[in-house]
Amino acid sequence: MNPLLSAEQAVLGSVLLDPGQLAHLDWLAPDHFYRPVHQALFAALRKLRNDGHPALAAETSTPPLSWVTDAVDEASRHVRGLTAAYPHTLISACPRSEHAPVYGRxxxxxxxxxxxxEHAIRLHQAARADALRGEVEGALHHADVLTGVLNDLARRWGTEPRPVAPAPPPTTTVAAPPVRADQVAEDERFLLAVLVERPRAMDEVVGWLRPGDFADPAHGQLYRCLGALHHRGEPIDRITLLWEAQQRGLLADGTLSDDQLTAICDGVGAGSAEWLGEQVMRSSLTRTAATSARAVRSLAENETLAPGRLINHALHALGPLDDVRTRWQTANGRPAPPPTAPAHAPTGTPPAQVRAALYRSTPRAAPPPSARPGSAPIPATARPPSRGHS
Structure with a gap:
């Protein structure tokens, strides 16, 4: 049995049994349903309510048959394969019609x-495509879309969107090799050769290029050595670079080899450090976007993760991409836009979008004594409210 399919059937069955339950489901939209036939049916039931269907004014506990048949007729205009018998399957799948808000949740x-x-997959695809074309615009656009979706879903769920690291942190996976890996490695070697040959060129890139932007960890460590020499104001040449690498243990632990150092120090040191640095940054941005997208998708595919935690963990997974993006904009002379504060829900009555999230957290009035034989009613104020959901 698929729990999500059962929930979709139950919420539709509850509305077919009791049209008044639609008043408690204003925060639920047709596109929240997975199956197209369920989307069409829920949209049809909403349309019947908005059109003032007679079933809504019926005083009997059982809605008239026209409520079901009219819903099927309306839904059949937008989806194929809906039979007259299927609504009865939905009704039988609903244990209690008054539980509709919980099923909708x-x-x-x-x-x-x-x-x-879905949006994480699109971000990953855009990042891979940009890496092949040597661009970044597609990845940045889909990253913005994903961030907007996360903020909107947070408001619908009734939680505050804020980056929160998973605890415990997710297992580190081996990163996929960068697209056009040979070209990326060549750009990195050329940049390092320029910085060794013309140490003053460090001033062109040191403000925004970081060791982690290099796809090859050995190249990143060499750039770290160059950055340390530049920071201390010491001369930069092949000998001082070799000494700094040795002092950091990079030769002893196998991070760097003599052949790698020789290839870089004896390479052609002509070219623009700023332009080569931008190529390294471009590769870093698309690579980071793909990594963030994989992390978000992994979180979203964990069905045991509550929506509030999922949204906040996903925002945290996008953090490294935001950092690289800010430095990319600095490298291109475009200041990063100021962060936008998340919208806060107005005070007073909760908006319709968050009623689902608050449904099981809001204390409800106790049933009258006649509804619970042999027991005294417990005032709602005597029960402590739940701590809410995340």
Whole structure:
């Protein structure tokens, strides 16, 4: 049995049994359902309510048959394969029609996981495509879209969007080799050769290029050595670079080899350090975007992760990309836009979008004594409210 499918069937069955439950599901949208036939049915039921269907005014506990048949007729205009018998399957799948908000919450939770997964896949695809074309615009656009989706889903779920690191941290996986790895490694070697040959060129890149931007860890460590020499104001040449590498243990632990140092120090040192640094940064940005997208997708595919935690962990996974993006904009002379503060829900009555998130957290009035034989009613104020969801 698929829990999400059962929840979709149950929420539709509850509305077919009790049209008044739609008033408690204003925060649920048709596209939150996974199956197209369920999307069409929920949209049809909403349209019937908005059109003032007679079933909503019926005083009987059982809605008229026209409520079901009209919903099927309306939904059939937008989806194929819906039979007249299927609504009865939905009704039988609903244990309690008054539990519709809880079933709807389950549907919304599944939609959140599904939406984040889809946008993470698009970000990964855009990053890979940009890496092949030597561009970054597609990755940056889809990163903005994913961030916007996370902020919107946080408001729908009723939580504050803020980056939170997973605890414990996710298992580190081996990163995939960069696209056009040979060209990337060549750009990195050329840049290092220029910096060794013309030490003053460090001033062109030191403000925004970091060792982690190099795809080859050995190249990143060499750049770290050059940065240390530059920071201390010491001369930079092949001998001082070799000595700095040795002092850091890079030769002893095998991070660097004599052949690598020789190839870089004896390489052609002509070229623009700034232009080569931008090539390294471009590769770093698309590589980081792909890594962040994989991390977000891995989080979204974990069905045990609550939506609030999923959203905040996903925002944290996008943090490294935000850092690289800021430095990329600095390298290109474009200051990063000021961060936008997340929208806060107005005070007073919770908006319709967050009623699902608050449904099981809000104390409800106790049933009358007649509803619970042999027991005295417990005032709602005597029960401590839940701590909420994350």
């Amino acid at each position: 389950m549907v919304l939770e599944g939609a959140i996981h599904r939406s984040i997964t």
